[in-house]
Amino acid sequence: MDLVAQAKKNAGHRAADMVKDGIIVGLGTGSTVFFAMERLGERIKTEGLSILGVPTSHQTAMRAEEYGIPLTTLSLHPVLDIAIDGADQVTPSKQMIKGRGAAHLREKIVADAAKQFVVVIDSAKEVPVLDAAVPIEILPFAYGSVCKKLVELGGEPVMRNGVKKDGPVISDNGNYIFDCAFGKVDDPALLESAINSIPGVLENGVFAKMTEKTIVIVGKSA
Numbered sequence: 001m002d003l004v005a006q007a008k009k010n011a012g013h014r015a016a017d018m019v020k021d022g023i024i025v026g027l028g029t030g031s032t033v034f035f036a037m038e039r040l041g042e043r044i045k046t047e048g049l050s051i052l053g054v055p056t057s058h059q060t061a062m063r064a065e066e067y068g069i070p071l072t073t074l075s076l077h078p079v080l081d082i083a084i085d086g087a088d089q090v091t092p093s094k095q096m097i098k099g100r101g102a103a104h105l106r107e108k109i110v111a112d113a114a115k116q117f118v119v120v121i122d123s124a125k126e127v128p129v130l131d132a133a134v135p136i137e138i139l140p141f142a143y144g145s146v147c148k149k150l151v152e153l154g155g156e157p158v159m160r161n162g163v164k165k166d167g168p169v170i171s172d173n174g175n176y177i178f179d180c181a182f183g184k185v186d187d188p189a190l191l192e193s194a195i196n197s198i199p200g201v202l203e204n205g206v207f208a209k210m211t212e213k214t215i216v217i218v219g220k221s222a
């Protein structure tokens, strides 16, 4: 396992070890949170840990099945005790950009529903200022008018295309994903609200308003 994967595993396992018996856990999407889920699966088998997970993507639901983590829904459990998730960039004030895997719409819903948001990263994700392109989930019907408004906001929206599929990535919710560069983001909360105020935007990957309940775990590789 390379050093980055070791750091991700360390972060994921530390987050999973924070999980107490009998709680409801939001399960994010991505390579780092999958290490947390792997460890939760081990704890279920070896310690008899009893939890229910709320998955944020089809892939996470499949991984949960593989690791033996029982699942529930937000309709049955609208309040979660904890959500564990990865991120693409995180600042010292715990504002972040997420959505490399196009799962940020459900991830933000699940994080918002959780009392505590535990973010697991390796040190390459730590940045002084957010500057990555912001993933934005857009209703296909509205992508033209939304892109025009994003340009007016100072962004450069680029449709995310499939790797082993021609044409646009279609999210788990049936929508398009655009990656929109804004350069350095001086006020992430303002940008998050401005993007979401455009009709046709379902959600964007700036997570700037959950800092109080957020704990960031930066994994170590040794």
Ligand SMILES: O=C[C@H](O)[C@H](O)[C@H](O)COP(=O)(O)O
Residues within 6 Å of the ligand: 028, 029, 030, 031, 032, 033, 085, 086, 087, 088, 098, 099, 100, 101, 102, 103, 104, 107
């Ligand atoms: O849509 C994907 C998510 O926001 C991921 O949590 C994020 O991209 C981090 O993924 P990874 O842990 O694989 O770097």
